[in-house]
Amino acid sequence: MSAIDNLASELAKLPGIGRKTALRLTYHLLKQSPEQSRRLAEALTSLSERVHPCERCFNLTEGELCSICSDPRRDAALICVVEEASDISAIERAGEFRGLYHVLGGRLSPLDGIGPESLHIEDLLRRVAATEIREVILATNPSLAGEATALYVQRQLASRPVTVTRIARGLPVGGDLEYADGVTIAQALAARRTM
Numbered sequence: 777m778s779a780i781d782n783l784a785s786e787l788a789k790l791p792g793i794g795r796k797t798a799l800r801l802t803y804h805l806l807k808q809s810p811e812q813s814r815r816l817a818e819a820l821t822s823l824s825e826r827v828h829p830c831e832r833c834f835n836l837t838e839g840e841l842c843s844i845c846s847d848p849r850r851d852a853a854l855i856c857v858v859e860e861a862s863d864i865s866a867i868e869r870a871g872e873f874r875g876l877y878h879v880l881g882g883r884l885s886p887l888d889g890i891g892p893e894s895l896h897i898e899d900l901l902r903r904v905a906a907t908e909i910r911e912v913i914l915a916t917n918p919s920l921a922g923e924a925t926a927l928y929v930q931r932q933l934a935s936r937p938v939t940v941t942r943i944a945r946g947l948p949v950g951g952d953l954e955y956a957d958g959v960t961i962a963q964a965l966a967a968r969r970t971m
């Protein structure tokens with residue numbers, strides 16, 4: 777495979793990038809200075825080398841604990857459960873939530889072979905057992921799979937002395953938390969209900 781085809785086919789694997797855009801980007805990169813290309817390559821390499829999941833919440837971090845887990849001003853008795861680390865930035869943008877997070881790493885999807893053991897559910901149960909948690913807010917996406925995941929986690933937590941809440945339905949059904957605006961997210965969190 778030629779160098780051009782090689783890069784174009786790698787770029788085409790990215791979300792939202794079709795074959796045509798991938799080729800356009802490749803030709804654009806060819807026009808850049810070798811120095812600029814080297815910086816891009818280095819940025820990509822250091823991304824995969826330096827960024828890894830937080831030991832406690834599975835948010836992305838370059839240290840052992842993420843910036844949220846290591847912030848003493850956050851309410852450690854309140855955990856917001858999300859599907860992906862990118863959901864955290866969406867909720868943080870809303871600026872209302874002062875607790876900690878737990879990233880599941882996806883949602884239950886039996887047809888795709890994603891069962892509870894593929895997600896960080898056991899880690900959540902261990903966290904709830906090991907630390908004083910007052911409330912767990914289930915902020916999985918308002919999709920079928922997101923609802924099924926919330927229900928599953930709620931059942932796992934049912935016997936524990938913790939309040940389990942689900943974010944309100946202000947979010948569009950089938951929508952993605954990541955793309956919701958801050959006001960909608962803040963309202964959905966404020967109007968959460970006990971499961």
Ligand SMILES: [Zn+2]
Binds near residue numbers: 831833834835841843
């Ligand atoms: Zn963390």
